Amino acid sequence: MSRESARTHIRGLLVHALGVAQKQNKLPPLASTDVTVEYAPPEKADYASNLALRLSRAVRMPPMQVAEVIVAALPKSPYLGEVSAAPPGFINFKLDENWLARQVQDILDQGEAFGNCDVGGGAALQIEFGSANPTGPLTIGSGRNIVLGDTLARVLEAANYRVQREYYVNDVGSQMDTFARTLFARYQQLHGSDVHVPPDGYAGAYMVELAEQVNQEVGDALLQAPESEALRTLHERGLALMLDSIRADCALLGVEFDEWLSQAWLEDEGRVHAAIAALRDRGRVAEREGATWFVSTDVEEDKDNVLVRSTGDPTYFAADIAYHDYKLERGFTSLIDVWGADHHGHVPRVKASLAALGHDPEQLTILLYQLVRVLRGGAEVRMSKRTGDVVTVREVVDEVGVDASRYFLVARSPDTAMTFDLDLAQAQSDENPVYYIQYAHARTASILERAQQDGVGPGDTDLDLLQHPAELALLRLMIRLPELVEDVALQHAPHRLAFYAQELAALFHAFYRDCRVIDPDNVALSRARLELVHAAKLVLARCLGLMGMSAPDHM
């Protein structure tokens, strides 16, 4: 079972000390204060709190004095060495180095569970991602969506959320109609017709392949059928094949969804009309210009939006309202949607609709990510979904492998319009951080293997022998993994994993340089260091695993 991280522990000590200081009248009574603990500059301490600085004004005391009062009120802790007040009013915490050394055992005891934390408290959370229109193969842009979503999902699981991964299948609407019409044209062309792909159709070559696959299933039967029936069949068969292809692309990225939820199903179930009726009951619907509108102008939005077109068809927006309502109906207490930034204008509408239905819009978090540019041979690749001129997930994974694909797609903040450099991702050189990190892991494996050959086998281990600065620096970072998981889960910032992994690998390499692990002349120290290497291997592997990357023993 995971236990309290050092940071959480220190936070608890501070809260306790605040209570004590107030009881002893060293501090005036205070309203509840949220206590934050951060990482101190390494040369000063391990952890630090700015609590005294923030309290100074409220208690009408100089910050240094507040800090000293709090330090005096702090209970003793086996975690900690020196604790001190530092100008202008920080409270600095140094970890006890023997305690730190013994965390090697704690990490080994927790094994693959090391890194877990409990900020989720077992809450049911749904994360919806991917959800690209099934009108073509997944592009690298969708790849970013999927890798972000899946990485976040892995971290949320580690943070003790009950996570469901869902892909929303947008299988109705004008884009699917265009898809079916394009497929029909390609199908007719197979049978010698000279019809053209519709001007707004999908010109990519994959539509030709799709037509061939459908043709193998149905032969020329659709040529005689009425056009509406042919289109219906092609819609259905094309969609099924497209979804197979998308599922396969996800599998290439190591991603599996728990649920594929169909928009058509929502409509067939009457959920879309029910949602519109519910909005109408609440006085949020207007009929105007032959269409049905969601009225949000006066509250959340700058304009109203159409729910039902004058043709009688519900819009994507109407379906999305029903969809989010249905998400909450299923008992998820938190929802995350991962959307491309080109959908950001949709955010206030969906939130407004949730509020209008009586939900708390805060339950929904929308993680927006900026678009992806691709660099090949140093030049930007132009992309267009319409012409089929896209860089697909499949070709990127074929070209650079799943590990590098995932690493590069997750390593940038979602807010950054990232550039995916195919040549760099493919490079097996020191320019490529993927190999740097995995190499550190392979090195741990190699050392452990070597130790067996050299006969420095298991035996009594005295972890207190771990005192070298390089050993302790490595350990300090290792024990932060649960804190990182907590931060990533709360901030929805999976890119931080990549930076952590890089830093961890660097500290391991530095340790390797400074500390000879296998030394037949000092078996006791060798054993302690082997335990540290073993623990480092676990932490590196866990971190890579959270990113969906492999942790190879050999490269």
Added chain:
RNA sequence: GCGCCUGUAGCUCAGUGGACAGAGCAUCGGUCUUCGGAACCGAGGGUCGGGGGUUCGAAUCCCUCCAGGCGUACCA
């Protein structure tokens, strides 16, 4: 026009209002009779887009201007 995102070292990017702004790559200079050199050490390199403001303290918050991306559909 309005809205969202972005602007930090030559390049790609980190940086929950805190302690002198960081990393990788690139450049230059070092380390090696190696527990796998896909490694390590060091150096140079910054008006944190500009200007105001709030604060004990601003890359971070507010205002404004400039630049780029994306939205602003009875598409999704």
